[in-house]
Amino acid sequence: MSATTDSQHSRAGAQTLDWLLRAENLSKAFGQTQALSKACLDLYPGEAVAIMGPSGSGKSTLLHAIAGIISADEGKVILRRPDDEGLDDITTLSEAKRSAFRLHRFGFVFQQGMLIPELTAEENIALPLLLLGSGRTEAVQQANSGLERLGLAGLGERRIGQLSGGQAQRVAIARALVTDPTIIFADEPTGSLDSRTAEEVLDALLATNDGADRALVIVTHDEQVAARCDRTVRMLDGRIEATR
Amino acid sequence: MSTSAALLLIRPSGTSATLTRLQLLASGVTTLLTFAVIMLAIAFWNTPTNEVGYTVLAVSLVGLLIVPLITLGSATARLAARSRDDRLATLRLLGATSARVRRIAVTEVTVIAAMGVLIGTVFSAALPFVLGLLTVYGEPLQAAELWLPWWLTVAIPPALVALAGISGMLGLRQVMLSPLGVRTRQDVPRLSWLRLLAAVAVLGIAVLIMQTASDGWGAVVLIIVLAVAVLAVMGVLGLVGPFIVSRLAHSRARKTADPTRLIASRSIIDNPRTAWQEASALALTTFVLIPAGSMLGYLDTIQNSASREIMTTDQLLMFADARTMVIALVTVSFLVVACQIAITQTAAVIERRELYIALDRIGMPAKDLNRSRRLRVTMTANIAVIGSAIAAAVLAFWMVFMALATAPLFVLAIIIVLTVGLLLIQLGVTSTNPVLARVLNAPTRGE
Ligand SMILES: Nc1ncnc2c1ncn2[C@@H]1O[C@H](COP(=O)(O)OP(=O)(O)OP(=O)(O)O)[C@@H](O)[C@H]1O
Numbered sequence: 050m051s052a053t054t055d056s057q058h059s060r061a062g063a064q065t066l067d068w069l070l071r072a073e074n075l076s077k078a079f080g081q082t083q084a085l086s087k088a089c090l091d092l093y094p095g096e097a098v099a100i101m102g103p104s105g106s107g108k109s110t111l112l113h114a115i116a117g118i119i120s121a122d123e124g125k126v127i128l129r130r131p132d133d134e135g136l137d138d139i140t141t142l143s144e145a146k147r148s149a150f151r152l153h154r155f156g157f158v159f160q161q162g163m164l165i166p167e168l169t170a171e172e173n174i175a176l177p178l179l180l181l182g183s184g185r186t187e188a189v190q191q192a193n194s195g196l197e198r199l200g201l202a203g204l205g206e207r208r209i210g211q212l213s214g215g216q217a218q219r220v221a222i223a224r225a226l227v228t229d230p231t232i233i234f235a236d237e238p239t240g241s242l243d244s245r246t247a248e249e250v251l252d253a254l255l256a257t258n259d260g261a262d263r264a265l266v267i268v269t270h271d272e273q274v275a276a277r278c279d280r281t282v283r284m285l286d287g288r289i290e291a292t293r
Numbered sequence: 294m295s296t297s298a299a300l301l302l303i304r305p306s307g308t309s310a311t312l313t314r315l316q317l318l319a320s321g322v323t324t325l326l327t328f329a330v331i332m333l334a335i336a337f338w339n340t341p342t343n344e345v346g347y348t349v350l351a352v353s354l355v356g357l358l359i360v361p362l363i364t365l366g367s368a369t370a371r372l373a374a375r376s377r378d379d380r381l382a383t384l385r386l387l388g389a390t391s392a393r394v395r396r397i398a399v400t401e402v403t404v405i406a407a408m409g410v411l412i413g414t415v416f417s418a419a420l421p422f423v424l425g426l427l428t429v430y431g432e433p434l435q436a437a438e439l440w441l442p443w444w445l446t447v448a449i450p451p452a453l454v455a456l457a458g459i460s461g462m463l464g465l466r467q468v469m470l471s472p473l474g475v476r477t478r479q480d481v482p483r484l485s486w487l488r489l490l491a492a493v494a495v496l497g498i499a500v501l502i503m504q505t506a507s508d509g510w511g512a513v514v515l516i517i518v519l520a521v522a523v524l525a526v527m528g529v530l531g532l533v534g535p536f537i538v539s540r541l542a543h544s545r546a547r548k549t550a551d552p553t554r555l556i557a558s559r560s561i562i563d564n565p566r567t568a569w570q571e572a573s574a575l576a577l578t579t580f581v582l583i584p585a586g587s588m589l590g591y592l593d594t595i596q597n598s599a600s601r602e603i604m605t606t607d608q609l610l611m612f613a614d615a616r617t618m619v620i621a622l623v624t625v626s627f628l629v630v631a632c633q634i635a636i637t638q639t640a641a642v643i644e645r646r647e648l649y650i651a652l653d654r655i656g657m658p659a660k661d662l663n664r665s666r667r668l669r670v671t672m673t674a675n676i677a678v679i680g681s682a683i684a685a686a687v688l689a690f691w692m693v694f695m696a697l698a699t700a701p702l703f704v705l706a707i708i709i710v711l712t713v714g715l716l717l718i719q720l721g722v723t724s725t726n727p728v729l730a731r732v733l734n735a736p737t738r739g740e
């Protein structure tokens with residue numbers, strides 16, 4: 050089922066719509082636990098993909114493997130270079146190179162945001178740009194327009210502890226967006242929020258794809274979140290069971 | 294909950310096992326060095342001469358080295374107690390009272406310290422032979438002279454263990470043990486300009502006393518005066534240091550475009566007192582080394598000049614021994630600093646692992662993470678060294694001036710020694726890079 054949808058998808062868009070990232074047969078074991086077995090996933094420009102499945106089914110592991118946070122035992126993760134200038138296999142890269150890929154090509158939003166508590170909201174957002182070598186003024190300027198875009202204007206000087214959960218999560222989204230990444234990965238981004246705040250954060254997250262050739266991957270336990278994505282990948286015991 | 298269940302939970306594993314090993318090492322080193330310092334001091338004290346300088350040497354050796362040694366011992370115990378954080382929180386969650394959790398943690402830290410002290414005590418049996426390489430009062434030290442009286446040998450270890458226990462207890466006071474986790478109580482220094490003024494006044498009075506002090510005052514008065522002056526200045530540094538450090542970090546954080554420096558500055562601002570404590574051993578060394586080294590330089594010039602006659606044989610011998618003492622002082626305090634840095638940095642990585650994991654995920658290279666950790670320590674250490682160098686130079690301004698004029702090579706040597714100290718600090722931080730690597734290699738599980 051998953052294979053047909055994906056190949057149809059790619060056939061339909063063969064001329065205009067090539068995948069951004071292709072994960073092939075990813076497997077990963079932690080000791081005796083087979084967290085991931087032969088998982089395949091293609092990501093296309095402009096789409097939002099939900100990953101669902103029971104606890105322990107390997108959703109986070111899949112996300113970490115695709116994003117190069119952990120290295121899979123087997124399989125490939127192929128990423129297309131901007132302007133179609135070739136392909137890179139992330140799985141063969143060194144730790145440092147994968148780190149550079151995450152910085153240049155990916156954005157991340159996690160359940161707790163994983164923001165840096167010591168830094169202000171503005172500095173948190175500016176951080177990836179600074180890591181890429183931007184000047185302070187430019188980075189801060191971009192951070193502020195990010196804050197504005199997410200409805201957080203005026204909160205730039207606050208520390209993360211001084212923000213509400215929903216605000217912090219939107220700061221995390223702004224940080225993920227600031228480098229204009231190819232793919233944004235979100236692991237239960239609304240998991241710790243009440244339903245109304247969750248809605249707002251989800252709106253902000255989905256809006257990151259508006260008019261962009263970006264892909265968005267959201268790991269979630271919430272059917273309503275999944276319903277708002279373009280398709281849903283369901284996992285069980287480290288396998289991808291179905292794709293809608 | 295039964296105590297055995299509690300002990301099961303609190304048993305170290307993974308990264309905290311590293312910390313336990315470090316605590317063993319540190320308490321062993323503390324014990325060994327304490328014995329060495331006391332043996333050396335007794336040797337100075339027992340020299341067959343009436344020269345008051347020897348009494349001053351003996352007392353200041355103990356005075357100056359016991360402080361960093363105690364700091365090391367207590368810092369270790371404090372951190373060891375604190376690093377049990379997640380397990381402590383679990384215990385609270387399972388229903389143990391806060392007092393009980395504290396008791397368990399302190400007991401464990403004390404037991405580990407006792408083991409380290411025991412190891413150090415056993416090794417200290419070799420000290421008389423090693424110290425025999427040193428010359429005091431013109432003759433090599435005899436192992437027989439160096440054996441401590443039995444009551445002292447028996448008294449030192451329990452005292453050190455008790456110290457570790459008390460420090461662990463105080464360390465846990467700084468954290469709040471709630472079922473939801475352990476949090477360090479924030480300690481942002483609120484230093485008013487009034488207090489800063491008071492600090493400057495204390496410094497001024499100390500300068501006055503130092504400049505007017507003379508041999509005629511007698512050994513006891515001289516020692517007391519020197520001790521009070523040093524203590525006063527250290528107190529002032531401890532008060533002003535964190536303030537200056539956080540001020541400087543503030544201005545850095547606002548301007549820098551270097552992300553490693555930004556994170557380092559921000560984390561100093563968050564906890565300037567802790568940052569300062571990590572560097573304070575070096576501050577004390579600097580503070581003592583500058584006048585002591587200057588005096589040595591000055592005396593060296595006299596010794597090699599025609600005015601040599603004005604010095605008695607006893608004074609010449611004592612001069613050589615003062616040099617021994619300064620070398621011992623620098624060696625021991627550098628050892629202490631190295632140990633302390635290794636421990637505090639290991640604990641810091643473990644305590645802040647979530648931060649490092651987060652930074653790693655967004656693609657901050659490991660080498661930048663390490664650079665940021667190094668900067669956090671060196672920014673503070675540089676301020677500590679430069680700050681206490683200035684304080685010392687002001688306080689012993691006449692001596693430093695004479696040394697500069699008569700023995701510039703000695704001053705150069707002092708600068709080199711301090712630079713080595715700063716490099717050693719960097720090395721200490723770098724030695725904990727593998728701890729960070731281990732934390733990052735288990736990104737999902739935390740430990
Ligand atoms: N670092 C690790 N070490 C050991 N086992 C791990 C590690 N990470 C994941 N696992 C195991 O791999 C399996 C998949 O874990 P994963 O975190 O991917 O699940 P998940 O679908 O994200 O679950 P949840 O919905 O609870 O977040 C689980 O059995 C988990 O215990």
Ligand SMILES: [Mg+2]
Pocket residue numbers: 108109110236
């Ligand atoms: Mg998960």
